[in-house]
Amino acid sequence: MKKIVVIGAGASGVIAALKLASKGHAVYLLERNNFIGKKLLVTGNGHCNYWNSNIDIKYYNTDNLESLAKILVRKEEVFTFLSNLGIYPRVKNGLYYPYSNEALSIQKIFESQLLNSNIKLITNFKVEKIIKNTNGFICVSADKDISCDTLIIATGGLAYPKTGSDGILYPWLKTQGLKINTLSPALVPLYIEEDFSKKWAGIRSEASIRLYIANSYIKEEVGEIQLTKEGISGICVFNISSLVSKALTEKKEVIVSIDFLPSIKDSSSFLLNRINLLKKGNIEQLLYSLINIKLIDVLCQKIKLDINLDINKISKSKIEELANLIKDFKVKISKVGDYNQAQVSTGGVSLSEINPCTLEVLKVPNLYLCGEVLDVDGICGGYNLAFAFISGYVVGDSVND
Numbered sequence: 001m002k003k004i005v006v007i008g009a010g011a012s013g014v015i016a017a018l019k020l021a022s023k024g025h026a027v028y029l030l031e032r033n034n035f036i037g038k039k040l041l042v043t044g045n046g047h048c049n050y051w052n053s054n055i056d057i058k059y060y061n062t063d064n065l066e067s068l069a070k071i072l073v074r075k076e077e078v079f080t081f082l083s084n085l086g087i088y089p090r091v092k093n094g095l096y097y098p099y100s101n102e103a104l105s106i107q108k109i110f111e112s113q114l115l116n117s118n119i120k121l122i123t124n125f126k127v128e129k130i131i132k133n134t135n136g137f138i139c140v141s142a143d144k145d146i147s148c149d150t151l152i153i154a155t156g157g158l159a160y161p162k163t164g165s166d167g168i169l170y171p172w173l174k175t176q177g178l179k180i181n182t183l184s185p186a187l188v189p190l191y192i193e194e195d196f197s198k199k200w201a202g203i204r205s206e207a208s209i210r211l212y213i214a215n216s217y218i219k220e221e222v223g224e225i226q227l228t229k230e231g232i233s234g235i236c237v238f239n240i241s242s243l244v245s246k247a248l249t250e251k252k253e254v255i256v257s258i259d260f261l262p263s264i265k266d267s268s269s270f271l272l273n274r275i276n277l278l279k280k281g282n283i284e285q286l287l288y289s290l291i292n293i294k295l296i297d298v299l300c301q302k303i304k305l306d307i308n309l310d311i312n313k314i315s316k317s318k319i320e321e322l323a324n325l326i327k328d329f330k331v332k333i334s335k336v337g338d339y340n341q342a343q344v345s346t347g348g349v350s351l352s353e354i355n356p357c358t359l360e361v362l363k364v365p366n367l368y369l370c371g372e373v374l375d376v377d378g379i380c381g382g383y384n385l386a387f388a389f390i391s392g393y394v395v396g397d398s399v400n401d
């Protein structure tokens with residue numbers, strides 16, 4: 001029987017340990033915090049969106065889609081494993097939450113499953129150093145150490161470091177010759193440097209946003225955008241933030257074009273018809289009920305249009321300019337939120353360093369990686385926890401006697 005150490009009792013580490021224990025291995029689970037699953041508690045605003053009905057590579061960013069596809073192929077098995085642990089779902093538009101709607105209940109399930117297993121959970125054990133020798137590995141903390149034949153690193157990425165994931169083991173992984181793709185914050189708000197952002201702070205609007213990197217169109221997201229005093233936020237913004245974060249790290253120009261009237265195709269004809277319909281009034285009144293009132297002011301200032309101008313006195317070209325701006329409001333992104341705001345980090349250990357069927361490191365036999373420590377990050381919707389669970393399960397399933 002092998003002695004196996006799992007470092008990190010977050011989403012991926014707990015599932016790896018539980019799967020291993022179900023096969024009768026001696027498993028030691030090391031966690032630097034004094035309890036398990038600290039990050040789980042803050043997921044989904046405390047509700048924990050732990051799965052999605054449509055898990056597919058297209059919802060992830062990674063450096064190796066082929067390997068990711070081989071990992072995700074295990075999703076059905078993993079969902080059954082989670083259900084057998086006692087997680088009963090409530091499904092809203094394909095997004096899975098625990099029926100209780102409490103992240104705490106998932107953390108409690110994990111806690112009790114660990115308690116009922118033969119896994120030796122050691123909390124307050126922060127691995128600061130790993131020594132590799134001919135027998136295996138030694139995990140060293142400030143005051144103790146533990147040796148093992150097989151080591152699983154499930155320490156997460158760099159996001160939300162107050163929950164325990166601070167990337168302390170990346171330098172050691174680098175010394176083992178592994179390629180670590182540059183890490184940066186993702187699922188974060190985006191910042192702009194424009195005076196008008198102070199004026200639009202607090203507005204929420206249905207919008208479609210288009211991402212351009214170095215003048216090339218990349219992708220579109222639709223949803224509620226939140227306009228903040230720093231820039232833009234909301235789920236549709238989070239969903240492009242990983243790509244933005246990477247592009248800014250590479251010093252590429254990032255432009256986001258916001259369409260504030262996505263359901264209206266020809267905004268110019270629409271506004272001209274509306275002038276005919278209303279007959280009287282000013283520009284602000286023309287846009288009432290279409291555009292948030294604070295935003296009307298921002299739009300007019302941007303194209304130097306008097307908000308009080310009589311709609312009968314506005315030129316056709318100025319109406320076209322206004323109509324175009326409503327559908328193509330460009331902002332230049334100056335930076336992304338930091339790791340304290342980020343839900344995940346993008347980047348990490350390249351998937352080309354691991355065997356996608358087992359998650360064993362190709363260059364270091366008996367070393368396995370799972371979860372966010374790898375270069376995989378998903379959009380909002382339960383994809384990140386799903387990847388943590390699936391990868392943890394694959395590792396737990398592949399370590400043999």
Ligand SMILES: Cc1cc2nc3c(=O)[nH]c(=O)nc-3n(C[C@H](O)[C@H](O)[C@H](O)COP(=O)(O)OP(=O)(O)OC[C@H]3O[C@@H](n4cnc5c(N)ncnc54)[C@H](O)[C@@H]3O)c2cc1C
Nearest residue numbers: 008010011012032043044049127156164371372382384385
């Ligand atoms: C605010 C917030 C909301 C989120 N909401 C969602 C959501 O609703 N749905 C979703 O799918 N994803 C969500 N995520 C992302 C998701 O939580 C993570 O992708 C996932 O938890 C990653 O799992 P992991 O096991 O790789 O790492 P983590 O969950 O970060 O676990 C890593 C564990 O390793 C421990 N550790 C780290 N270093 C050491 C060390 N040296 N020694 C010992 N222990 C160590 C840490 O303390 C931690 O417990 C959210 C994240 C945040 C921050």
